[in-house]
Amino acid sequence: MMGVVEGPGIAPRAVEFSATVPSSRCPKSGQRVPVVVDRADPRRVVIRWDRVPRRDPLGAARRANQQAAAAERRKRRH
Numbered sequence: 001m002m003g004v005v006e007g008p009g010i011a012p013r014a015v016e017f018s019a020t021v022p023s024s025r026c027p028k029s030g031q032r033v034p035v036v037v038d039r040a041d042p043r044r045v046v047i048r049w050d051r052v053p054r055r056d057p058l059g060a061a062r063r064a065n066q067q068a069a070a071a072e073r074r075k076r077r078h
Contacts, residue, residue: 003033010037015043025055033047033048
């Protein structure tokens with residue numbers, strides 16, 4: 001992963017590191033994620049996966065299906 005670490009008392013710093021990413025919480029490009037940073041060495045970063053929102057891989061399809069069903073119900077009323 002590549003990113004920029006910043007926080008109170010820590011100047012923004014580019015970092016690159018490897019991490020095991022839970023598939024349900026895989027961040028999108030550009031997404032901010034909560035981390036714990038070693039102030040003595042800001043390259044040392046631990047991502048707080050428990051605080052990263054879960055992704056819903058079927059979310060877009062589910063919303064489209066719900067919208068289509070709602071449109072169909074509206075048609076039937078008229």
